Amino acid sequence: MTLGARGENSRRHVRATLRSSIVTGCSCVGVMVTVAINGFSFTLPALGLIVAAITGATGWWVGLAMTRHPLLAHLRSAAKDIPLPIPRTLFWRHAEPVGSAGKPV
Numbered sequence: 001m002t003l004g005a006r007g008e009n010s011r012r013h014v015r016a017t018l019r020s021s022i023v024t025g026c027s028c029v030g031v032m033v034t035v036a037i038n039g040f041s042f043t044l045p046a047l048g049l050i051v052a053a054i055t056g057a058t059g060w061w062v063g064l065a066m067t068r069h070p071l072l073a074h075l076r077s078a079a080k081d082i083p084l085p086i087p088r089t090l091f092w093r094h095a096e097p098v099g100s101a102g103k104p105v
Helices: 003-037 046-067 070-080
Strands: none
Touching (some): 046 070
């Protein structure tokens, strides 16, 4: 393998993993901020653990959307197939026709 071929393979590898690296960085930001607020102690109270999990998941989702990661399309496709156990009528009010009190025009 020549030196030029190695350089090309390195560029392909960087291009292939760049989006995933950015998503990983986004998911780590919220977690590390939570740890920093707690004095860099990894023995977080329960609330700190919950906040770290929420900020990590939010950062991960933002990273996927920001980079237009291919995994985002798969997640959206899978989410469409999940049946909702709550009837939609609880959240979506349908307009019902109301009769007019006056004479028809």
